[in-house]
Amino acid sequence: MKVLVTVKEVAEVDDEVEISGLDVAEGSLEYDLNEWDDYAVEEAVQISESNDGVEVVTVTIGPERADETVRMALAKGADRAIRVWDEALEGAQFLDIGTKADIIAAVAEAEDPDLILSGVQASDDSNGATGVALAERLGFEWAAVVNDLELDAEAGVASVHRELEGGIEELTDVELPAVLTIQTGINEPRYASLRGIRQAQRKPLDTESLDDVGLDASVTDSPVERTSMYEPESESDAVVWDGSADETAGELAELLREKGVVEG
Amino acid sequence: MTVLAVAEHRRGDLRDVSFELVTAGRELAADLETDLAVAVIAGDVERFAEELNREGVDTIYAVGNGEEFNHGIYMGAIEGLCAELDPTALLLPNSVNGLDYAPAVAGALDLPLVTDVSGIECGETVEVVREQYGGKVETTYEIDSERYALTLRAAEWPPAEPAGDAMIEAFQADVDEDALGTTVKGFEEVGSGDVDITDADVLVSVGRGIGEEENVPLVEELADALGATLSSSRPIVDNGWLPQNRQVGQSGKVVTPDVYIAVGISGAVQHVAGMKGADTIVAINSDPNAPIYDIADYGIVDDLFEVVPRLIEAFGGQAPEV
Numbered sequence: 149m150k151v152l153v154t155v156k157e158v159a160e161v162d163d164e165v166e167i168s169g170l171d172v173a174e175g176s177l178e179y180d181l182n183e184w185d186d187y188a189v190e191e192a193v194q195i196s197e198s199n200d201g202v203e204v205v206t207v208t209i210g211p212e213r214a215d216e217t218v219r220m221a222l223a224k225g226a227d228r229a230i231r232v233w234d235e236a237l238e239g240a241q242f243l244d245i246g247t248k249a250d251i252i253a254a255v256a257e258a259e260d261p262d263l264i265l266s267g268v269q270a271s272d273d274s275n276g277a278t279g280v281a282l283a284e285r286l287g288f289e290w291a292a293v294v295n296d297l298e299l300d301a302e303a304g305v306a307s308v309h310r311e312l313e314g315g316i317e318e319l320t321d322v323e324l325p326a327v328l329t330i331q332t333g334i335n336e337p338r339y340a341s342l343r344g345i346r347q348a349q350r351k352p353l354d355t356e357s358l359d360d361v362g363l364d365a366s367v368t369d370s371p372v373e374r375t376s377m378y379e380p381e382s383e384s385d386a387v388v389w390d391g392s393a394d395e396t397a398g399e400l401a402e403l404l405r406e407k408g409v410v411e412g
Numbered sequence: 413m414t415v416l417a418v419a420e421h422r423r424g425d426l427r428d429v430s431f432e433l434v435t436a437g438r439e440l441a442a443d444l445e446t447d448l449a450v451a452v453i454a455g456d457v458e459r460f461a462e463e464l465n466r467e468g469v470d471t472i473y474a475v476g477n478g479e480e481f482n483h484g485i486y487m488g489a490i491e492g493l494c495a496e497l498d499p500t501a502l503l504l505p506n507s508v509n510g511l512d513y514a515p516a517v518a519g520a521l522d523l524p525l526v527t528d529v530s531g532i533e534c535g536e537t538v539e540v541v542r543e544q545y546g547g548k549v550e551t552t553y554e555i556d557s558e559r560y561a562l563t564l565r566a567a568e569w570p571p572a573e574p575a576g577d578a579m580i581e582a583f584q585a586d587v588d589e590d591a592l593g594t595t596v597k598g599f600e601e602v603g604s605g606d607v608d609i610t611d612a613d614v615l616v617s618v619g620r621g622i623g624e625e626e627n628v629p630l631v632e633e634l635a636d637a638l639g640a641t642l643s644s645s646r647p648i649v650d651n652g653w654l655p656q657n658r659q660v661g662q663s664g665k666v667v668t669p670d671v672y673i674a675v676g677i678s679g680a681v682q683h684v685a686g687m688k689g690a691d692t693i694v695a696i697n698s699d700p701n702a703p704i705y706d707i708a709d710y711g712i713v714d715d716l717f718e719v720v721p722r723l724i725e726a727f728g729g730q731a732p733e734v
Contacts, residue, residue, distance in 0.1 A: 161545045163699040172549065245515060245525050272545055276506075277527050277563075281515035289593035290483075292512035309600070312422065312508050313662050318481075319597040326593075333650035371524045371557035375539060379701075380550045386695065386708040396712040397722035400694060403710060404727075407671050407692060409614055409638050411728045 149199065149301055151192045152261035153226065154252055154279070155206040156182040157217035158272040170241065170374050181217045184267025188330040190337040191297060192265050193225035199301060203227050207255045209248060211238065215353060222348035223340035230255055234357035236365035242273075244370040249281035254361040256286055263306065264327040268293050276329075283327035291322045295331040415441040416499035418490060419452040419464055420507055422481065423599065426452075426460055429505040429564070431571035436532065436564055437503050438468030438572065443534035444500055447471065450578070453489045453585075454478035461580045466572035473583040480596055483513040488587030490517050499559065501538070506563035518561040526553055527563040546680060547703045567685065603664060605657035612641035614671045617660055617687070619645040621676020621697060621716055625653045627734045631675050634720050637729030643667065645677045661686035676716050679704025696720065 159177040166173040181189075189206070196202035204226040208218050211233055218229045232251055237243065243251075256264060264286075266279035276292075283290035295317070296309035301324075310318040311331050322328070340348070358364055389396040417437035419430035434450060441448040447470040452460040457474035464472055473493055478485040490513070494502070502521075504514045506528045518525035531541035539554045540562060609615060616635040622628055628648070635642040642658060649659040660667050662682040672690035677683060679695070679702055687693070688707055695708035696716050705711050712719050721731035 159545075161548050163701055165545065165548045165701075167549060170551075172545065245527070246519070249515075249519065274542075274544055274546070275527050276511045277515040277525060279515075280512060281519050281525075284516035284519035290512075290516070291594060293508045307597075310508065310512070311663050312599075314666065315601060315603040315656075315659075315664055316422070317600045317602055319600060321595045321597060323593040332646070336652065371555055371560075372526060373554045373556065374551055375554045376552045377544075377549050380543070380547070382701070382706060384705040384708070384711075386705050386711040388700075388705070388711040388713055393714055393718035393722055396714060397719050397726060400696075400710065400712060400719075401723060401726035403694070404638065404671065409640070409671060411637065411639065 150261040154266040157214040186337045188265040223344040229353040240368040253285040279329035289326040413446040417503040432569040434572035435569040467574045467576040469578040484592040486513045489585035502561040523561040530568045603656040614640035617643040619677030620647045637727040
């Protein structure tokens with residue numbers, strides 16, 4: 149059995165965000181594995197640990213810089229990694245949902261996995277759509293926002309909980325092959341061990357161009373164009389107390405007493 | 413040409429976002445000088461259609477296939493309706509279920525898709541607004557296409573109120589319900605337990621800013637000192653530091669206490685959805701740009717580890733060493 153995990157490296161934006169043109173300025177950014185993908189990697193590794201003969205392959209769209217993040221997924225237990233990048237992707241203004249789904253679908257068609265795990269969303273774009281778009285392109289089944297997964301590999305069924313709004317979970321059986329988008333909290337992502345980090349250096353990490361995966365630059369064509377990026381205007385009309393922590397805590401204590409809050 | 417909005421319901425009730433989609437759809441249809449059609453799929457669609465009959469809706473399609481949400485049925489129904497209506501704009505909810513079918517529908521119909529849209533400007537082309545990087549930036553996108561699909565963020569448009577005079581039409585989707593690849597087995601309510609945070613008059617809520625599990629007792633002590641109930645934002649529950657019944661937000665509980673004190677909570681939209689109804693909101697967060705301050709009534713922009721111990725002491729408690 150093969151499990152493909154989509155892994156994205158995302159920029160962590162500080163409290164003070166700096167915008168340059170149509171994107172956040174690169175200089176000040178730190179990069180990390182997308183939080184949702186961390187849970188997806190963990191889920192895939194757990195599947196490989198509790199079943200025989202499971203290979204976990206990660207797929208990433210991103211520049212060379214992302215290799216560090218990809219190696220982290222390998223250090224956590226993925227077996228092999230693929231990263232797609234080339235000049236056409238580098239030159240694109242941004243990659244829309246369809247473009248990303250097309251590229252990952254091209255990789256998935258070559259890899260032929262039984263199961264694809266993808267984060268619910270990436271913390272940068274917050275599209276929340278690539279996994280389901282990918283399933284449609286592959287003709288796979290899917291389930292979005294999964295926070296519990298039991299796999300019956302022999303029967304070819306994934307029994308999942310989908311986390312709906314308001315503390316309700318939907319219990320659903322999904323036929324494989326399928327794409328599941330993984331919600332945070334489904335497991336406890338491990339930290340990479342030193343041994344894992346050493347081993348990751350020797351695991352295969354293939355870099356492929358669009359041409360290598362059977363696509364060309366036209367995959368980046370999109371009718372959707374980013375036209376601006378800006379910091380949202382603060383709608384705050386909060387009373388913000390100034391002063392030392394003694395003073396501000398005192399102000400708040402006074403307010404709470406006015407509101408009828410008393411010693412518990 | 414038409415605008416087609418798809419309603420959402422769950423376990424017998426239309427969800428609020430359905431009426432917000434009607435408002436957004438009505439505005440967009442007016443800009444495009446076209447009709448607004450609303451589709452409601454599965455379950456008691458005749459009753460839902462009556463409820464959705466609000467001002468500005470021209471036609472409501474009641475699609476009687478299936479009982480609860482299933483993306484296979486929704487896809488079949490929407491593809492069938494699109495074949496008939498050829499809508500310019502397909503408006504879908506940016507909900508958990510909306511995101512379970514919107515990307516697939518857009519793919520199957522070859523429509524550009526923009527998700528989590530919070531504003532629509534219609535000129536010669538359509539331009540939409542959305543947030544990125546956890547609400548730290550807003551972006552606008554121009555969609556240069558004759559047809560497109562958007563998922564709309566909840567609570568950005570007011571719900572459509574007055575009754576309308578729409579035509580209600582029954583529609584049958586061409587879907588083989590026995591051949592669906594996903595089967596919904598049932599539902600489960602989570603987060604019940606000893607404490608019901610929705611009952612509390614005063615909530616002290618802890619978020620990611622607390623840093624480490626061993627610091628949580630500091631906020632717990634504050635709740636105790638105030639005679640309040642302890643709640644939290646999502647990351648605290650994801651980390652297993654507090655049980656699920658303490659979680660405030662879109663996927664947790666919706667709370668409406670008299671006083672809500674957010675400690676180290678940035679105020680992501682999913683969290684705000686669960687607590688914006690509180691009478692008085694107080695934020696303690698060192699980031700002055702945190703979105704929590706957009707809805708807070710009072711704030712202390714300072715290190716919570718400086719402020720919280722002093723507040724505990726002001727109410728006669730003793731701050732634990734963390």
